Amino acid sequence: MSPIALHARRLSRTYRTTSPPVHVLDGIDLEVRDGEFIVIMGASGSGKSTLLYCLSGMDRPTGGSVELAGTDLTVLTAKEMSRIRLTRMGFVFQQAHFLANLSIRDNVLLPALNASPNDPDGASSRVDMLLERFGIAELAGRRITQVSGGQIQRASICRALVCSPEILFADEPTGALNTSMTTDVMDALTQVHADGTTLVMVTHEPACAARAERVIYLRDGTVVDELRLGAWTAAEAVPREDRLLAWLRARDF
Numbered sequence: 001m002s003p004i005a006l007h008a009r010r011l012s013r014t015y016r017t018t019s020p021p022v023h024v025l026d027g028i029d030l031e032v033r034d035g036e037f038i039v040i041m042g043a044s045g046s047g048k049s050t051l052l053y054c055l056s057g058m059d060r061p062t063g064g065s066v067e068l069a070g071t072d073l074t075v076l077t078a079k080e081m082s083r084i085r086l087t088r089m090g091f092v093f094q095q096a097h098f099l100a101n102l103s104i105r106d107n108v109l110l111p112a113l114n115a116s117p118n119d120p121d122g123a124s125s126r127v128d129m130l131l132e133r134f135g136i137a138e139l140a141g142r143r144i145t146q147v148s149g150g151q152i153q154r155a156s157i158c159r160a161l162v163c164s165p166e167i168l169f170a171d172e173p174t175g176a177l178n179t180s181m182t183t184d185v186m187d188a189l190t191q192v193h194a195d196g197t198t199l200v201m202v203t204h205e206p207a208c209a210a211r212a213e214r215v216i217y218l219r220d221g222t223v224v225d226e227l228r229l230g231a232w233t234a235a236e237a238v239p240r241e242d243r244l245l246a247w248l249r250a251r252d253f
């Protein structure tokens, strides 16, 4: 079996700004293997985004620990954590948050220049390779107002991969897209997984979740169940989705 890429133990996140306190995550244990594609599902408000943010060091859990390839993230300083986020993790959100006055290419380039300011040529050729690989090389010079939502998300995947992260986190990456753009973006993410990057994705769309090897189901901040789907193949897309749908319905999804 592959080594563990990400390991959460008794992870909790409580908000004490309200009375009574809100236990958004309540003792989550989770192991993600190197190169695995895992999806987090659950009703709105069940804690999916909070879990993703605690796993990726964007939010600090109030209890428990998270290890990235053996490094405990919960004891790092903010500076150490942001270095790890920049160099070893990639992020794709529902909205790309690209800078409107820069080209697509420069938006993708920015984090690479940040991470290795002494190697602009290396960063530049990696950007061109990624734009080519994800089919948007011809859009490199455009602004975000001049491309479709699906193309923007493919560009955000390139941006997330520009520092060659070992793990990619995605929170509802297709949440703002229509069906054909969703398929496009999921094809790109399936490619990311095929290239060996560990992938942790939150989605509420069964067709997207069916791409994963494993789906975990969150309810009120705890993992109540998991479904192992195995490696994805396009030929089995329909039966996989049917199997996932039946599983979800039995969990009141």
Ligand code: ADP
Pocket: 015, 017, 018, 022, 024, 042, 043, 044, 045, 046, 047, 048, 049, 050, 051
């Ligand atoms: P999901 O992504 O599954 O929709 P979230 O992780 O965004 O859920 O939120 C889970 C719960 O945490 C929600 O009930 C939300 O109201 C609560 N929550 C999020 N942020 C705060 C906060 N700053 N203070 C109090 N409660 C919060």
Ligand code: MG
Pocket: 048, 049, 050
């Ligand atoms: Mg969310």
